[in-house]
Amino acid sequence: ADRRGVMEFIGYLDADRWLRRHPLLLTVFTSVRSLSHYSLSELIRSRIGVLFIGVESFQEEILENETARKRSGREIAQLFRELHSVGIHTLGSMIIGWDGQTPENIEEDIGRFVALNPTLYQVMPLQAPPGSPLWRRMKAEGRLLTNELYEGVGVTRATFRYKHFTHEEVMGFVDSTHRKLVRQGGPSVFKMFENLFRGVKTLERMGQEEYLDRASILRTMLAPLFLLAFMSGFFFSGREFQRRWRRVMYEALRDAPLRVVGGALTSLFLLPFVLLYSLSGMIRHQLSPNGEQPKTSRRAYREADVPAVIPPSGQIPQPMRTLEPDVSGPVL
Numbered sequence: 001a002d003r004r005g006v007m008e009f010i011g012y013l014d015a016d017r018w019l020r021r022h023p024l025l026l027t028v029f030t031s032v033r034s035l036s037h038y039s040l041s042e043l044i045r046s047r048i049g050v051l052f053i054g055v056e057s058f059q060e061e062i063l064e065n066e067t068a069r070k071r072s073g074r075e076i077a078q079l080f081r082e083l084h085s086v087g088i089h090t091l092g093s094m095i096i097g098w099d100g101q102t103p104e105n106i107e108e109d110i111g112r113f114v115a116l117n118p119t120l121y122q123v124m125p126l127q128a129p130p131g132s133p134l135w136r137r138m139k140a141e142g143r144l145l146t147n148e149l150y151e152g153v154g155v156t157r158a159t160f161r162y163k164h165f166t167h168e169e170v171m172g173f174v175d176s177t178h179r180k181l182v183r184q185g186g187p188s189v190f191k192m193f194e195n196l197f198r199g200v201k202t203l204e205r206m207g208q209e210e211y212l213d214r215a216s217i218l219r220t221m222l223a224p225l226f227l228l229a230f231m232s233g234f235f236f237s238g239r240e241f242q243r244r245w246r247r248v249m250y251e252a253l254r255d256a257p258l259r260v261v262g263g264a265l266t267s268l269f270l271l272p273f274v275l276l277y278s279l280s281g282m283i284r285h286q287l288s289p290n291g292e293q294p295k296t297s298r299r300a301y302r303e304a305d306v307p308a309v310i311p312p313s314g315q316i317p318q319p320m321r322t323l324e325p326d327v328s329g330p331v332l
Contacts, residue, residue: 001034010045020213025049036073040082044214052091058112062100080116087199087218092118097126097170099163106173114180119191123177125170128159183238193229194248196222230267231274
């Protein structure tokens with residue numbers, strides 16, 4: 001959101017030849033509204049590897065009234081295509097359970113999100129954390145399921161009554177969205193390879209030094225990704241994914257036949273081991289009471305229990321020691 005700060009950051013990166021030629025790829029939380037203030041060239045020069053973008057919904061009423069206009073400024077489908085074309089991955093976030101989502105439009109929302117083909121994704125039911133504006137509104141409307149802090153609440157438990165769906169229906173839509181994303185786009189590791197493969201070509205066609213440096217960095221990531229991307233064709237059977245998988249593999253074979261054949265043979269050798277590892281993970285998941293979720297503990301603190309950061313006198317305490325920066329190498 002701070003364009004001036006980002007441009008200053010880009011200036012430092014451009015001035016350091018060592019950083020330009022080493023893999024520095026950042027993951028950044030952002031919104032379509034913020035991204036609309038930057039050109040594709042500026043995003044490339046900022047060394048972004050993954051952009052976490054809130055898609056939320058495609059219903060205009062929801063975007064206008066429930067998402068603080070974070071989607072304004074760019075047409076999102078075109079934005080995703082442009083980012084993927086230069087090897088920038090997207091992590092698209094979709095929320096299910098908005099008041100504006102109805103049985104009549106929910107499938108449209110899901111279909112348009114799947115069509116974005118986000119490299120990574122987060123599909124979650126709408127939640128109302130205590131103290132949030134949504135929580136206050138749900139409390140005022142009498143829709144909270146409890147007025148207490150939600151002990152143990154995660155994405156699988158509801159915090160309020162949805163307007164048009166039961167919680168079970170919302171979780172069903174979450175599950176169906178995940179399944180459609182995999183059937184049409186395949187696993188994320190394949191989409192990463194696809195983005196980087198196409199991104200290298202696009203950046204090399206652009207021709208300028210900073211783009212060629214970026215293309216060189218992305219190319220080093222292709223070989224290890226290829227092994228899993230090739231194997232994914234044996235694990236996932238969605239028709240649209242299989243079509244895209246064959247097209248990308250054919251293009252890769254045409255560009256570098258010896259490397260692709262060598263990588264394919266290596267993948268076939270590793271395939272049984274990956275299959276066993278995958279099956280063992282599924283078994284562990286089924287036997288674990290928490291699935292893949294780590295054990296957690298949650299504590300609620302009253303304001304009186306939290307020590308003051310600044311003493312009552314207003315004096316800011318001095319640090320115990322000062323760390324001097326190491327200036328022997330690049331300092332960012």
